[in-house]
Amino acid sequence: MDTNLLSNLMTPPILFFFFGVFVRLIGSNLEIPKALTKFFSLFMLMAIGIEGGTAMADSGLGQEAVVVLISAVVMSMLVPLYSYPILRIRLKNLYDAAAIASCYGSVSAVTFIAASSFLTKMGVDYGGYMIVSLVLMESPAIVMAVLLATTVRSKEAHNEGAQSEGRPPLLPMKKILHEAFTDGTHLMLIGSLVIGAMTGMEGKKVMEPFTGGIFKGMLAFFLLDMGLSVATRLREMKDVGVFLVGFGVVMPVINSGIALGIAHMLGFGMGDAFLFMILVASASYIAVPAVVRYAIPEANPSLYFTMALAITFPFNIIVGIPLYFKMVSAVWGG
Amino acid sequence: MDTNLLSNLMTPPILFFFFGVFVRLIGSNLEIPKALTKFFSLFMLMAIGIEGGTAMADSGLGQEAVVVLISAVVMSMLVPLYSYPILRIRLKNLYDAAAIASCYGSVSAVTFIAASSFLTKMGVDYGGYMIVSLVLMESPAIVMAVLLATTVRSKEAHNEGAQSEGRPPLLPMKKILHEAFTDGTHLMLIGSLVIGAMTGMEGKKVMEPFTGGIFKGMLAFFLLDMGLSVATRLREMKDVGVFLVGFGVVMPVINSGIALGIAHMLGFGMGDAFLFMILVASASYIAVPAVVRYAIPEANPSLYFTMALAITFPFNIIVGIPLYFKMVSAVWGG
Amino acid sequence: MDTNLLSNLMTPPILFFFFGVFVRLIGSNLEIPKALTKFFSLFMLMAIGIEGGTAMADSGLGQEAVVVLISAVVMSMLVPLYSYPILRIRLKNLYDAAAIASCYGSVSAVTFIAASSFLTKMGVDYGGYMIVSLVLMESPAIVMAVLLATTVRSKEAHNEGAQSEGRPPLLPMKKILHEAFTDGTHLMLIGSLVIGAMTGMEGKKVMEPFTGGIFKGMLAFFLLDMGLSVATRLREMKDVGVFLVGFGVVMPVINSGIALGIAHMLGFGMGDAFLFMILVASASYIAVPAVVRYAIPEANPSLYFTMALAITFPFNIIVGIPLYFKMVSAVWGG
Amino acid sequence: MGTDGIKMKKVEIVIESVMIEEVISIIDQAGVSGYTILPSVTGRGHRGKRMGVGFTDVLNNTMIFTLTDETTALKISNRVKKLIQNYAGVVII
């Protein structure tokens, strides 16, 4: 089965990711125009949104789905809550701890895509509501981060006393929440989900050659660009020390383990359990960093963005997907 | 039939248009990179051009086609001619009146696309020469506008007498006509039509997965961006008063009515009649505003561009298409 | 057969090339956004890379293939070597001679694509290793050019004696070689070839709708942009005199003749022979000029780039493909 | 320097893209008649390289400049300088 695992993982899109990393590490000038990378990311959100919406329209939201969705939201709040104290052990800048915790509470859509296409190749089913989980897990993590940061700030203000006057102005909470809930990539996914649900199978069929047929090719290009970006960040990684690299690799495994326990306890199907693990184990490098940069300016984006993109993302793609699948297979007896 | 009408209208591309409007109105930062919007518009012109060219190659230009084409050209000159005095009733700046009249004499390719795919879903045929009409209706309207503006200018010069010396310089007519006939989007449509006609069904088959298969997906992205642009213009709409909003909504209905009368009188087929109404009722927000900006600098682009894009386009898509279809059905006894 | 030749050549993509030339010559403002042209070029390299890699995986590298590949590499070094003295006859700036020689030693991927799709339409087979030839022919030509330039430089330094101090600094050879072998477009082709070879038919199938289905449409857009660029260069062509225009037209024919001789001598299959002629006859306007600009700053890019793009490319597409096919047919008795 | 004969100053600001809306509202509040935006620039500064990745604006910069009188220029500059204590950016008058 292991060679099967590997061959199901080593598809052209994933190989283009490795190619991108390699190409940048040897110092090539290969570049994907930014306008296209932006488009590819929106395209992918559209495609999975429609996929998920159609599946929802087809099967509705049963009790099983509701349990999964609630678990997803809860985990996206719990992960930051228990990650924060872990991060505080070593990080002096508590804002960094809050920001990183937030990214790990949220999810990576590309990891989800890779995992779900791997699952399909392994012949395992999953519910369309898993995509809804993906959507629901974005914002709570951001809200948690903002709350954590606010706590830090008021503590600091208390310690510093009257000196706090000289500090740079912060953005009002209303603006921050607005930003968190209207982030473009976030809405793109929700909108596509709703449109998929409204138009059902017929809508899906109309969009199929675009969102289905050419999907893997677009994904290949996007992953190539991600490979380039990952390598660029790896080269600049001096900020990220051993502790954080360790966190970026160990935390996903812990998170996936906790997710596995919950999934088993609540009686998820095997496919749903696997994707739930992936969601909980992955970290956001698109939507969340953009909002966190806005909301917690005191935190260094080189840290949280680099960790989510350049450490945890490749780890999940290469090691995580087969590992979590073995874990889930062992428990569900696959 | 009404729910049928609605479901044939509410396809994913159109829903993405509404989504775009919504997203911008709530202040999201969602953006489609401009390079891609530009590309989508060229792509769509290529696709319908090839479609039309192939149809032409297939069936040739019969007498019926010639009658339709002449009617189209005539209407693209008549609409500005009778719109101008209507606009003068309230507009002080006569250049604005000329510019707006010009946009309404010309056509909207996207409205045409939406209407023709709606027609196909309703199971009604139409001639490939309707796309030729689309092409032919662009330039005459511009020429009319330039003539109107020239009249206004000479009248003003007469009134002002010697003072006219201080006025900013205008571009020579030769440059303006060159611009009108070599506008990139205009030529893209013509070129694709000719290439479609030259290569016929075989050429179409070669291009099919690109111009056919993925068309609806590309359209969805383009309409999403149009939704964003429409909402942006709506937010900036202070320039456009009640009179002009009224014009943008009522005029298409009047124009479509006149088109209906002509189509009936000349014995058009039902599908041709419907698309003829759409062409006459729609207003240009791509090719014409670009040339008019160049040719009639005294007119305010916020007016004519906003009216064509943010008022008449959505009106035609939402209300116009089903309304004109009902009108045409009533007369042709569909 | 001649009308068959013509109709197999005059496909929509090629016609869009002519359309692009025409449109720019009449002064239209039609533009393809640069980000997309860049993407189209990478897309095409990905598509042919995967195609070639899959074919390789399927059939392996037999003795025949090895002979072809060695011939290709040898020719990419020979062409600059014998082109350089020819160019010296009239060119005073020997760096220009070296740079031009280099471009003609290398290859044009788009010419190759047009030729191979023409070949397929003519019903003639060819080996997947021809794409490997395409890859292998890029770098040797650059290395030859750098060697030629270095010779010129040391001769000049000798002539000038002590004066050479004031000359602008050159980039170190190590940097130049790095640039030559890590050029982005070059690596994109190699990477896709390797990924195609690794994933074989299964990988190809996954990517098919993207790299296969919509290929012709993307090619049409790319060729449209190339047509625009060719016409722009033609308008600026004052630098390129009669001698160089002659070189750009005659040299491909000579090169293809030599390639024909070698192919016949070594017993290539007809399809392989034809594509070998195309590779030898074509000149690079993407990868090589970029590296040569870096490596031989003393040469004028308006010369070598314009010649490869605006003279030899259209010549090969319009005259070369049918001509070389007739030549190969005459010898192979097609 | 100036469009109307009055002595005008050009204030140039490079700011991380996520904050461009804030800078615009600072300029708007200062009552300036206009500004020009250069949407996508990259760079290096105290906060390291900001060479952008395509799928997020977190490491992109945006440039904006405005022509205005000296007093307003200073007012804008001061407010933006406060902002860039927290966010990547640079102000040039």
Place this chain on the structure above:
Amino acid sequence: MGTDGIKMKKVEIVIESVMIEEVISIIDQAGVSGYTILPSVTGRGHRGKRMGVGFTDVLNNTMIFTLTDETTALKISNRVKKLIQNYAGVVII
């Protein structure tokens, strides 16, 4: 300021994109040795927001600057200022 030791002026022009060709020919006619174009900028001015839509240039701006001697700079500036009575734009010397 300058490349050749001569006192040079930098003339910066923001103009609506449809008119960039006209501005280039003004610069060409003034006999200037070169110019640089920043193809896609957005902005706000007396004529409202020009924040571009992708499918048309009607609401886009383009920026161009040229280095030249003072006399030529003034000449260009004056001609462009006439142009921007009718078209959106701003000139900075």
Place this chain on the structure above:
Amino acid sequence: MGTDGIKMKKVEIVIESVMIEEVISIIDQAGVSGYTILPSVTGRGHRGKRMGVGFTDVLNNTMIFTLTDETTALKISNRVKKLIQNYAGVVII
């Protein structure tokens, strides 16, 4: 002009895109704290029109500017001026 009260100079460089890495390393070696890049500009100069084609950088320009003290500004300017004897470009201080 300046961010920190010290008298600062702005050095602006337009260079053909293939050489931007070289210019960056000149700036880096001069020990400057930062720079900003305008990735894609076009133009005309002594070497003719550089109006870019999409599929190659050979005819594209890139602009970069850096704020620094006067001495460093001159140092950078001199080194870049040597570079543009061979490559298309212009330096403005």
